[in-house]
Amino acid sequence: MDEKFLKPYDPTATEGRIYAAWEKSGLFNPDECVKQGATPADAPTYSIVLPPPNVTGRLHMGHALMLAVEDSFVRYKRMRGFRTLWLPGTDHAAIATQSVVEKQVKKEEGKSRHDLGREELLKRIEAFAAQSHDTIVNQLKTMGASLDWSREAFTLDEKRSRAVRTVFKRMYDAGLIYRGMRIVNWDPKGQTTISDDEIVYEERAAKLYTFRYSKDFPIPVATTRPETKVGDVGVAVHPDDARYKEFVGKEYDAVFCDVPIHIKVVADKEVDPAFGTGAVGLTPAHSKIDWEIADRHELSHESVVINEYAKMTVSGRLNGKKTAEARGIVVDWLKSEGLFEKEEDTVQSVATAERTGGVIEPLPKLQWWVEVDKEVPGRGKTLKELMLEPVRSGAIKIIPEHIEKTYYHWIENLRDWCISRQIWYGHRIPVWYRGEEIAVGEAPTGDGWAQDEDTLDTWFSSGLWTFSTLGWPEDTEDFHTYHPTDLLETGPDIIFFWVARMILMTEFTLGTIPFKTVYIHGLVRDAQGRKMSKSLGNNMDPLDVKARFGADAARMALIVGNTPGTDMRISEDKIKGYSRFANKLWNIARFVLEHSDTPMIRDMQELERYGISQLVKEVTDDIENYRAYLAAEKVYHYIWHTFADKILEESKKDETIQSDLYSILLVCLKLLHPFMPFVTEEIWQSMPAKDARFLMVSRWPQPE
């Protein structure tokens, strides 16, 4: 018996060494598994692409959970003899990364991005991303992730960029990408447009003011944003509202807070007669709904009164004032003019930018959009329908199932997707202009072409991830072998951002699904059930956990009792419990090896009396049905309370049992390996008789 067993199990002394040995073996690469005879060349494939962590990030518990779950499935499938590919990569995370670097530059040099210029800022960002990349990659490895690093991808590298340009052009040619002047969600803090999904609504107390535009204006109007009223072009009332019927169609002139305005009264069914005064002041340039109502009544969109810095752009006393300040000025003016009727307290949900926290200012802007309600040529269906169909038909299965309903609900409410961003880091829009001419896809030759200044929403490139990582649009063997992928495992917060976009992009581009199963894990919360966040200071650092208890213990704690789609709580006690379990297994191995001078490998029938075949059957069945949380617990329970507490104890009295212990241990190591890869592999390395050099590629016990 190896002397190492005389001391308690020490994960910190073991895990790094084991991971290095795995990496050196090359067995994370399915081609290498075939070459070394660990996997049959004609074996079926199993593939997962890693949801790419942001290059700016540090490993957090969410990552650790993702890795624990995915690695469990991957290791299980590999042991079952599949040609198993788990493909790693990182995400450039455009807005997030640029804003980190911008802040840094501002702090250290006092310069803005415009002081640096596009080229210089990009240089800084790329340097930062490269260094940050190495950090996160090394952290992924510490959790034991059996990712094939030889295939690593980056959302912004040349191969992925080519995929982006290719898909953009195809969508443009299909008439699904268009450039249009529309109201966008403008983030004055981040100085960019964002999509509807990047908005977070915050409940805030606000005032609802009731006023008239002028003394002779017949209808009182209620608003929470009086400062925007200098941009009003109309007032909308409900067609059936008897109070205002006589004024519909009439037009009025007024000078509102120094600004001349022209108001037409229109009737529109969108207006709720019970809210406020039942009359809406229409500000088409600064409200999505008003824009739409204005469209229906042929009112102008042109009256822009707020700029990108959320400052007023009208002449008179409001000029150059911030919107919040302007609000007070307008209210004072209304009061002094006798136009003010009343103010009431109300609660407003204010749209803020998820990344920067800036209050969204709706502005009309020329942007690029993906049209979701238009028929896709040759498919006879809209993009929306293409997103719904594979989930409805069961071609894509979402776990837990009820999330499918949420998915449908979201798609039904989906509007055109704004894909252009006014930041510099990211995939530049592959469109070039020269006078009236336009070129799309690849850079045109000839003089005088200027590329669009904007970049693409980062989710545009993420949407291609399952196939861009496999080399598409090149005709690669990997693409043919591993696509569609088998499993997409991710968190509930990016189902719409990412999962839905992947389905959209893959259905459009390839006419197929990106993955067969979507497994949604819950969010990791602290012991009190609170979200882990920087501001609360309750973040648990996986690297710290690993240093104290080992990656195996952290992984096990994240898997056991963690049902898909349900948030989980993690506590130090739970992790500590599994670090003790690792030590328990260590001592079981010690005992077994001490009592197995000439180990005999028994087949499953010979071990029938120990209930092990039943365990294998249940564990296999649980993993196959995405119940890893049960499988891991059953293995734990068997090892500790059946194998150690009963069988080992019996064997001290009954010598006939002793010669079976070795075989039981072998099976237990295999069943536990997907969940606790390090300690099981470390013990395996000291097993004198076994079916593979590495437990990682040994055969999974046969369930029958």
Add this chain to the structure above:
RNA sequence: GCACCCUUAGCUCAGUUGGUAGAGCAACCCCUUUACACGGGGAAGGUCGGGGGUUCGAGUCCCUCAGGGUGCACCA
């Protein structure tokens, strides 16, 4: 407003197609027994949120109420 989820032992949660409840942790008692005190043995603990229904039988299916949470939409 629309939709979805949750409510089971002190705490955190399982309970896969309906067959009279399980785990981990904590708490309690005992044991330093030669694999392990990062251990072992034992006992305790639940009218499965309330009410109603379907069924021979419901934590599990249906209805309803209450509390908690999430997503989406709206917010003049």
